[in-house]
Each structure stands twice: as C-alpha cells, then as structure tokens.
Amino acid sequence: MSLSNVPKLQELYFHPWKLPLETLTLVDDQFYSFIEYLVGSTLSNLLRVQEINSVPILLLTTDVFKHLFLKINDVETDLLRQELLLQIDNNNLIVKSANRTKIKCLFDILKITSDRIFQEGQRIATKHQINYSSFAIPSATPAVSTANTYSTLTVDDQRNSLLKCIDDWSSLNETFFNLKEFKLEEGNNFRLIVKAGTNGIQASIECLCKTIITLGKLHSKLIPSNFYRHLKSPGCKYVNRLLKEQKLEETNRNNSYSTTSSSSSSQLIDNNSQSTTAVVPNRKRTLGSTHKIKSKKQRKN
Template identity: 30%
Template sequence: MSISYHLDQLPSNVLSLSGYDFFQFIRTTLGEPEAKLLNKISVKTTSSLLLIEDPLDIFNQDIDDEELDTLKEQLCFKMKNDKFLIKPGVTYGFVSLKQALKENLNQQLKHSTKRKQQKQNVNTSSISSLSTPIQEVTTSSLSLSEHKSHVLNLIKKWCNENKESLSLDSFQLEEGIDFTLNIDFEQNSVAQATIKCKCGKVISLCKNNQKIQVSNFYKHPQTIGCSRMQEIKKAQKQIILQQQLQSTISVSQFPASQSCVSPMQIRTDEAINTSAAPNINLVPTSQSKNNAKRRIVSEPERSFSTKRSRT
C-alpha cells in the first residue's frame, strides 16, 4: 500500500492525534524508523509536526548519540567519504505527510468558516423577520412637544437634585442658552433625540418604554471636558465674591454707636463737677508749725509772769 493512498485516507481526528495514537499513525503512514525519530526529537503530536520545519535536519547536526546514529544508518545512505545522505523516499514521505496535513487543516478551517456564516445568516434572517412587529411595538405614541417637555422636566429635576454635589448655590441648565435639544421622528414614528451642549459636544439620547431618557446627557456636565460647565462654575464664584465685597463695604460704612462719649463732653462734665464742689480752706503746713511753737513758748512765760505778780 503506497504512502499516497494512506494520505488520501487520513482519519478525521488526524489533527488532534498525540502520544501513542500519533506514533501509531506515523508507523502506519511512514514507518517504524520515522516514528522512532519523531519520538527521539520529542515531536509527539500532529500540531508539533506541522510546526517543525524539517525533522530530518537533526542528522545534519554533530550529535553524539548511539540511538540517533542507529536511526541515521536506517534512514540514510553512508557515502564513501563517511558522510550520510538521507534517503529520498524518507524525505518525500515527511514532505508529503506535512502537505496532506496542511490541506486537511485548511479544509477544516473552510468548513468552520462556512458554518459561522450560515449561523450568521440564520440569525440575520430571524431578526429581519421579527423586525416589523418590533417596530410596531416601539412606535412612539407621544407627540413632539410631549417628548420635549418630558426631556426638559428631567433636566430641570436633575439640576435641582445635583446642585449641592456640583457645589453650586443655584444651578439650572436652560435650552437655547446652555444646550440645544433636537427631536425627530423616523419613518416608523420612532423618536430620535440628541442634545448639543454649548461646548460643542453632541450626545445621543436613548429610549425606555417609548420615552426619551437623558441619562447619557447627565454624565457630560460632570466631566472636565465640558467647557460650558466650567463657565457656569466660574460665574457662580464671581457672584459670591461680589456679594462678599458688598457686605464688607456696608459694614465699614455703618455709623458709630451713639453711646460713645466725645472728648468735648468729657471736658464739659469736668468743668461742671469742679464748680459744684464745696470751697474748703486748708491751712498751710508752715503756718500750723509756727502756731505750735508759739503755744509751747508761751506756757513758761505765762507761769513766770504769774509768780512775779504774787511777789
């Protein structure tokens, strides 16, 4: 039985063979020495055989191995100059086997690709068959003005609920000033809405239960890239600074308390108190001392004069 016959009848699982099954396949297809050679160089799976470029190249290396020398004698011719020439049939066998394995691999890849395409076509056809009733269900029953009013109310509510988290005392996004709302109806009366921020960013709005949702837009003002939001915060800070400045000026201009006493009033009170005080005559200290001396001297003189008069 020729090698080509075996290669035309490759097993269906040939690409996943490994270990004993792989070597048994090599023995049947190429021969026992070829199987031993692949085992010697640790090629033990079909995928490894496909990845290795030439398993016979091992004979061109200067390797000292008795088992490898034995395989070389079986698979090669020894020339007169003591060199070895690989037998052409051995080389052809490996080349043919690898080519057959690659063709088998390509066929399997083509089959898998076709299967994927068929599945995709089936899914596409099933979706297209269901597209009409789905469109009928999702057809909007709200008018353009109702959609617009619904969106604006949602934005107003969000601004009121998030002004504290955004560090803003008063926060309200107004249509035509801070953003532009665009709502259109398609041919199947499905509402499509977008919001264009003043910074230039366009946000597509999604729908839930036939109503437009604004959750996609809420994320944008909280990002650093929204220049309009930065302008709003800057204007808010300027207003706060102006209010603080006005309050400071008003406090500095407030009149002084009337309970404070002026220096003129103090001098007037002192003058009044001085005029009202009683006039007390004080004897000088020197005069009081002289009077005391006079009293001390007059006492002996008085007694002497009394004695003289008695005599």
C-alpha cells in the first residue's frame, strides 16, 4: 500500500475519518513503514523490537514504553532509551512527553478507525444458537455458515460510502498527481456500479480510460483502493491525458508570455531609437547656431 494518500498525524488528529481503512490490515514491514510515516523511525523501531507488527496487536498493548524499563542489555534497546527517555536524576528515567503524546494520539486515531469499521461494516447478521446446558451439539442442529453472511449495509449505504471515500481521496492527492484541479466526480470522471448478487454486494468502477476495476472488500465493506491503484499506475490513460493537457497549457502560456515580452522589448527599442534620432538634429542645430554667434563677436572685435 502506498502511503502517499495517508494524511500526516496532525491532520488525522482532527480528521481521523481520513485514515484509509486499508491501513488497519498492514503487517510487518508495511506496518512499521506506516508507523514511521506517522510518528517517526524511533517509535517505529520501538514496536519492531517488541514484535508488535500490526494494528490489532498494538491496540492490545497496554504500554509500549514498558520494554525500555526492563533489565535488557542490548545495543538497540540502549539506543532507544537514549532517544525516548529523559533522565531527571541519577537513578530515575521518564518517557519524554512528546513521545508519549505521539503514541497516545496514534492510539486514539487507530481506535476511532477500528470502531468505525465495527460500527459500519461489522454488523454481521448472524444468530448463533448456543446450548449452555451441554457442550455437545445435537446432530439435528444445522451448522451455521459464516461464509454467506452479509453486512447490514445496503447497496445505497455501500455506494454512498464509496463516493465519500473517493471524493476525500481526490482532494488529498492533488499534489501527488501534480494537477492543479484534480476532482473525481461520478458521471464526469468515472462510473460506479454497485449491485447485490449471490456473493453479497459487489462493485466496480469504469474509469474514463475505459478500464473496468473490480473493487475489493475489507470486513464486508467495499473499499476503492483498487481504483486508486489504477489511477496512480502508468497504464491509466485518463490521468496521463490530464497531465499532458496541463503541460501543453503551461507551454502555451509560457510561449505567449515570451512573445508578449519580445514585442514589448522591440517596441521599447523602436521608441528609444526614434527619440535618439529626434534629439540629434536639434543638437547639431544648436551647436551650429552657437558657432555663428561666436564668429560674429570675433569680427566685431
């Protein structure tokens, strides 16, 4: 997953809903890169040495700094202590306030995003019949299959959620595409198809380059990450066309500016030449007149 569409920690603190849901499924190196992107490499390494390699494990960890106060003698832990702890006297160490605040902020954002998944996409309509009087399951009781259970989100719910995600994503990725005005609007820039089938609610997006992208799911909720990936790929002719049109427009504007500047310079040179030509004869006449006056004075004398 690319982190280019993930806002910084400061923005996520005020708008946690902007965090892509895909980030909650990252593990190992991708997870550590995600943590480093938000709170820095030192705190990411702190999680790495403890093998906290995913969001669920992180959220279930009571105190990530506890590791630093254990009697562990290794170079990596000692380096982390130097970076993350503050010595207040000869014997006591405390976690620097900024580091603890970053982790708390990270926890809050991930918890809100996790709760959002459970509230919007985890309302699975399953009803398990549990017999508390016996551990044995009667043979006549049919097995409950979770493979064909569906989210309570309707087609309209899924559609509205996708459109909101796409709108937010396009606003956040203007700088990534180097486009001055990059806005994705259904009907103008893409066509969204959401419909219910035997395998639940499915969706696809037809890009303006005529490519049809099938959307994936995260915990029964449709997510547009495949569409994002297509737009960022070199194969999307629609984005390539936008970039070429913008480049052509800038070239024409620069050429127009150069032509205007050249014309102005030429006009200025012409005006200066005319002014010089007009002044020189007058100067000659003045000198000539002066010479005649001097000659007359000499004759009188």
